[in-house]
Amino acid sequence: MSSVKEPLGVAPTSAAGPAPVRPGFAARTWRTVRSSRPAVVGLAIVAVHVVVALLAPLLTPYHPTTGDASHALLGPSADHWAGTDQYGRDVLTRVLYGGRYALGVSVTATLITIALGTVLGCAAALRGGWLDDVVMRVLDAVLSIPAILVLLVIVTALGTGSSVIVLAIAVVCVPQVVRVVRGAALAVVPQDYVTAARARGEGTWAILRREVLPNISDVVCVEFAMRASWVVLLISSLSFLGFGADPPTPDWGLMVSENRTAITVVPMASLAPIIGLATMVVGLNLAADGLSKAWGVDRIREGV
Amino acid sequence: MFSFLLRRVVAALGTLLLSSVMVFLAVQALPGDVATQVLGRDATPDAVAALREQMGLDQPAWERYADWIKGASHGDFGTSLVTTKPVGGEVAQYLGNSALIAVVTVLFAVTGSVVLGVVAGLYRDRWPDHLISTVSLVGMSVPEFVVATVLVLAFSVTVPVLPAVVLYGPGAGVGQLLPAVWLPAASLAIVMAAYIVRMARTSVIDVMASEYVTTARLKGLTTWRVVTRHALPSALLPTLHVIALNVAWLVGGVAVVENVFNYPGIGKLMLTSVQNRDLPVIQAIALISAVVYVVCNLAADLGSMALNPKLRTRGGRIR
Numbered sequence: 001m002s003s004v005k006e007p008l009g010v011a012p013t014s015a016a017g018p019a020p021v022r023p024g025f026a027a028r029t030w031r032t033v034r035s036s037r038p039a040v041v042g043l044a045i046v047a048v049h050v051v052v053a054l055l056a057p058l059l060t061p062y063h064p065t066t067g068d069a070s071h072a073l074l075g076p077s078a079d080h081w082a083g084t085d086q087y088g089r090d091v092l093t094r095v096l097y098g099g100r101y102a103l104g105v106s107v108t109a110t111l112i113t114i115a116l117g118t119v120l121g122c123a124a125a126l127r128g129g130w131l132d133d134v135v136m137r138v139l140d141a142v143l144s145i146p147a148i149l150v151l152l153v154i155v156t157a158l159g160t161g162s163s164v165i166v167l168a169i170a171v172v173c174v175p176q177v178v179r180v181v182r183g184a185a186l187a188v189v190p191q192d193y194v195t196a197a198r199a200r201g202e203g204t205w206a207i208l209r210r211e212v213l214p215n216i217s218d219v220v221c222v223e224f225a226m227r228a229s230w231v232v233l234l235i236s237s238l239s240f241l242g243f244g245a246d247p248p249t250p251d252w253g254l255m256v257s258e259n260r261t262a263i264t265v266v267p268m269a270s271l272a273p274i275i276g277l278a279t280m281v282v283g284l285n286l287a288a289d290g291l292s293k294a295w296g297v298d299r300i301r302e303g304v
Numbered sequence: 305m306f307s308f309l310l311r312r313v314v315a316a317l318g319t320l321l322l323s324s325v326m327v328f329l330a331v332q333a334l335p336g337d338v339a340t341q342v343l344g345r346d347a348t349p350d351a352v353a354a355l356r357e358q359m360g361l362d363q364p365a366w367e368r369y370a371d372w373i374k375g376a377s378h379g380d381f382g383t384s385l386v387t388t389k390p391v392g393g394e395v396a397q398y399l400g401n402s403a404l405i406a407v408v409t410v411l412f413a414v415t416g417s418v419v420l421g422v423v424a425g426l427y428r429d430r431w432p433d434h435l436i437s438t439v440s441l442v443g444m445s446v447p448e449f450v451v452a453t454v455l456v457l458a459f460s461v462t463v464p465v466l467p468a469v470v471l472y473g474p475g476a477g478v479g480q481l482l483p484a485v486w487l488p489a490a491s492l493a494i495v496m497a498a499y500i501v502r503m504a505r506t507s508v509i510d511v512m513a514s515e516y517v518t519t520a521r522l523k524g525l526t527t528w529r530v531v532t533r534h535a536l537p538s539a540l541l542p543t544l545h546v547i548a549l550n551v552a553w554l555v556g557g558v559a560v561v562e563n564v565f566n567y568p569g570i571g572k573l574m575l576t577s578v579q580n581r582d583l584p585v586i587q588a589i590a591l592i593s594a595v596v597y598v599v600c601n602l603a604a605d606l607g608s609m610a611l612n613p614k615l616r617t618r619g620g621r622i623r
Binding site for chain 1: 315318319320322323326327330331333334441442444445446447448449450453454456457461553555556559560563574575578579581586589590593594597598
């Protein structure tokens with residue numbers, strides 16, 4: 001087909017120019033979000049959680065970790081909307097502050113995971129060869145060990161601080177992110193504009209940043225929302241098992257495990273953190289679903 | 305075809321070898337000396353040194369790794385530091401109990417969710433689809449311990465028909481454990497099914513839009529026949545893969561759920577052995593889980609090839 005002459009108006013350099021990124025990623029994202037009802041609903045739920053987490057001290061007169069023992073195990077009332085737990089702490093207050101902990105730890109962990117996974121996945125796709133083989137084999141091996149066991153071992157070895165949990169989550173989740181990102185990047189790498197960039201003699205890093213990343217940003221965004229929902233669940237499960245947040249911390253998983261024994265007396269003390277947890281994850285999942293559909297990223301086929 | 309099979313098996317073995325190295329190194333990194341752990345804090349340095357020598361802890365790490373792998377390939381995983389019984393037998397007993405849960409879970413989750421997924425796919429964007437999709441979205445948004453807690457509230461507290469806690473030890477018979485299997489299995493099945501339903505729905509929608517289904521319809525086949533002959537096999541194919549990918553997750557879910565119900569299975573053993581720093585047991589569980597994961601993935605790949613001839617070519621890549 002090369003016999004067809006280029007129209008005069010098109011300068012030959014434009015064919016070899018930078019990646020065909022449609023202008024304004026933020027504007028484009030906003031348009032996409034608005035076009036998808038699940039994405040709007042999901043992001044709205046997450047936004048409410050963020051606002052509540054930020055304003056928690058203003059929304060409640062109680063303290064999250066100190067309680068009044070004489071008011072233990074109360075049912076819902078005007079003073080305590082969701083009742084109190086066995087130490088007389090206000091359940092609603094702990095749920096509101098719990099959002100802070102859940103969001104803080106999960107968002108940090110997810111950001112680190114996505115950053116690491118994106119760089120590794122793109123590098124594997126761009127470089128190919130032995131690097132690709134080594135990375136994929138190592139990640140396969142990590143995936144073959146149950147995530148919860150890896151988490152337990154890391155937490156036992158290094159302690160239960162938030163930074164350790166963030167690190168442990170990154171170890172467990174990076175392999176899946178790399179798989180997804182590598183798959184998306186492999187579709188970009190054979191494109192002409194990448195070949196052109198290579199021919200211009202640009203380095204791997206420059207190609208990654210200017211040609212590959214802008215074209216897989218949608219996949220990465222969907223992956224972020226989806227991975228965040230996973231991470232929230234993982235962290236709460238870890239806390240539930242007693243290997244996550246340390247006891248006075250208002251963590252949703254920890255609250256369920258603390259109040260479960262009294263579930264017949266004060267069901268609200270268990271249900272309130274469950275509602276907090278479930279709404280946040282539903283919000284994240286809706287956002288991931290909506291965005292993936294609007295962008296045409298096949299989320300479900302990427303392997304859960 | 306044969307060389308393809310061979311390559312898959314070799315890759316699987318390589319993965320296993322790599323994960324065994326990682327497991328060994330990670331467990332070695334756990335704080336605390338094993339010999340001190342066994343003898344207690346008050347032990348004399350001489351006694352600790354003697355035990356270290358007896359346990360081979362004074363050997364270099366790679367020699368200990370070689371010994372461990374050699375033993376493991378014969379089913380000898382050493383002795384537990386807590387019970388001083390052979391690890392192999394102990395793990396096998398707990399594993400058997402968990403297998404009971406796993407079989408019930410997979411059976412329910414797969415049959416139930418494939419049916420629901422197909423229904424949702426066939427009634428796309430109508431109320432059965434909306435209902436099923438919403439429920440499965442909620443199902444995948446709650447952790448296992450929440451489902452378990454709600455089920456206990458419903459079936460052990462409100463309507464007491466099933467036990468909330470297992471009172472038997474690991475040696476209990478199937479007859480004793482059977483009543484206690486339903487709630488843990490249901491908790492896992494609900495969460496697992498949510499993923500499979502979405503998968504099956506997407507596959508069915510794809511298949512029903514394909515040209516060969518249109519052809520089948522134009523031939524005058526009934527909807528039932530189109531679904532059973534075309535939609536179902538295609539919906540099963542990717543589902544197989546989701547299940548295989550989820551096996552590692554299933555072990556984690558099992559750990560949570562077994563601890564909720566105090567069920568004497570591998571997940572419970574995993575948690576207690578991490579708490580007790582029972583290194584040989586942790587290593588054994590990790591290695592066995594890795595073997596299960598690799599075998600399931602291999603089986604899913606081969607199963608996909610059996611169901612889809614297109615994948616049997618050299619270039620056919622299975623995702």
